[in-house]
Amino acid sequence: MSIPVTYLPESEISCSSCQACCCKLEVMLITDTGVPKEYIKTDRWGAETMKRLDDGWCSALDRGTLMCTIYENRPWICREFEMGSAECKTERLTEVQ
Template identity: 70%
Template structure:
């Protein structure tokens, strides 16, 4: 069952119920924020991206807590992807 975006309340999205759906997206590293090398891969054009493991999740995601293990050094785009934003709600909907 898919819930239309307009029916998902952004007020209900919080750290305590985050599904880390954004951690399945391709993340291009645009600036140096200190991402450890072990979490950086190269895409087919030679650009730096966050490594995703065989399960499709970002390599920096703790699979038990769904928290970022490099939060203070996360890529710029991760800093800009706001919890409860339209993009967040859309990704949550796509994974439900």
């Protein structure tokens, strides 16, 4: 039986062994970090989030490498999302279920 990733030791949690789980979350744009317009979705009230495609991932994610293509301009929320944090572990667990 495989061990759920959420129970892996901290040292074994790495973005390089993850299917970019956190890039499927809704990411609100709170500050202007220079995200290109084509990756932004604006709702009718003017709130901005990262646009996601039908596969669930953020439109700025490179599907081949699973790397962020706008890393230098990624939203504040993406900068704050910490590898190994409780949120990270939750997303990784969601992915394996």
